[in-house]
Amino acid sequence: MSDIQSEMAALSAQIEEFNYQYYVLDTPTVPDAEYDRVMQRLRALEEQNPELLQSDSPTQKVGGQALAAFEQVAHEVPMLSLDNVFNDEDFVAFANRIEERLDGAAFSFCCEPKLDGLAVSLLYENGRLVRAATRGDGQTGENITANAKTITSVPLKLRGDDFPPRLEVRGEVFMPKAGFDALNQRARQRDEKQFANPRNAAAGSLRQLDSRITAKRPLAFYAYSTGVIEGDYAAVSSHYEQLMQLKSWGLPVSPEVKRRDSQNDVIAYYRDIMERRAALPYEIDGVVLKVDSLAQQNSLGFVSRAPRWATAFKFPAEEEITL
Numbered sequence: 001m002s003d004i005q006s007e008m009a010a011l012s013a014q015i016e017e018f019n020y021q022y023y024v025l026d027t028p029t030v031p032d033a034e035y036d037r038v039m040q041r042l043r044a045l046e047e048q049n050p051e052l053l054q055s056d057s058p059t060q061k062v063g064g065q066a067l068a069a070f071e072q073v074a075h076e077v078p079m080l081s082l083d084n085v086f087n088d089e090d091f092v093a094f095a096n097r098i099e100e101r102l103d104g105a106a107f108s109f110c111c112e113p114k115l116d117g118l119a120v121s122l123l124y125e126n127g128r129l130v131r132a133a134t135r136g137d138g139q140t141g142e143n144i145t146a147n148a149k150t151i152t153s154v155p156l157k158l159r160g161d162d163f164p165p166r167l168e169v170r171g172e173v174f175m176p177k178a179g180f181d182a183l184n185q186r187a188r189q190r191d192e193k194q195f196a197n198p199r200n201a202a203a204g205s206l207r208q209l210d211s212r213i214t215a216k217r218p219l220a221f222y223a224y225s226t227g228v229i230e231g232d233y234a235a236v237s238s239h240y241e242q243l244m245q246l247k248s249w250g251l252p253v254s255p256e257v258k259r260r261d262s263q264n265d266v267i268a269y270y271r272d273i274m275e276r277r278a279a280l281p282y283e284i285d286g287v288v289l290k291v292d293s294l295a296q297q298n299s300l301g302f303v304s305r306a307p308r309w310a311t312a313f314k315f316p317a318e319e320e321i322t323l
């Protein structure tokens, strides 16, 4: 490797570590000016040495040629839809049904905020992002790889080397409230169409045929599940621990994800998140509760397309404001 190549590889690795610290650990270690300096240096070297440009360089998150249409993607593992509960009694009935089906075995819940964005699947092969798809109808989605690659919090390469050779990460692409407000303010100033809510803004931005438009939209991503996992790696037995593994590989996971062991503690989690809902930087419409043990999830299975082992616990509908 030439000196230039090794400097470019080092700069790329440094930017990926900055991204991990900023988007995953939420603890940036360098000021923006330093981040920009390193990024500018890498861009300059890539312009001077185009033959050394790597397709998954962090400078390539700016989008490319517009598509004529989206390709269809068949999900190897269907992307589930969730049943809902709306009050404590329904949740207790849900939890009691699980207890019966587990013949009284103890079980915990992994509790997560229910992000109000767009479910996506990210496929990493040998640690590199090779395909991104929307949920679609659960069986078939749209190939939005070029667009997903422009989302700053979606890593183009996984961190470390203990990840499985083939890993499908599932999560939510969403638009944080601040980004949504700024986008609509700019639209108002330009007399352009405004989005009704962050969810529509995220969907509209992600399903752009021109990824250069997506690249300009303030999208974010949180992982909350996996799909296909193939090849040798240190498998864990708990959904919560699996999310912590995804975090160690450079995928952002909401810091609000917690494990709770009793029905009362789950209800306390639901109330706490509901109380803090307005202050969260992204929109949610409830919490998602999942049996934490992967073995117990497997033994509980699914009813038609919804898992017996998970439910969304929704908040009362907010009065809709019309723009």
Ligand SMILES: NC(=O)n1nc(-c2ccco2)nc1N
Pocket (backbone or CB within 6 Å): 080, 081, 082, 112, 113, 114, 115, 116, 172, 224, 225, 288, 310
């Ligand atoms: N929307 C959302 O935040 N979700 N959705 C799931 C889910 C759907 C199917 C399995 O897991 N989990 C979370 N946190």
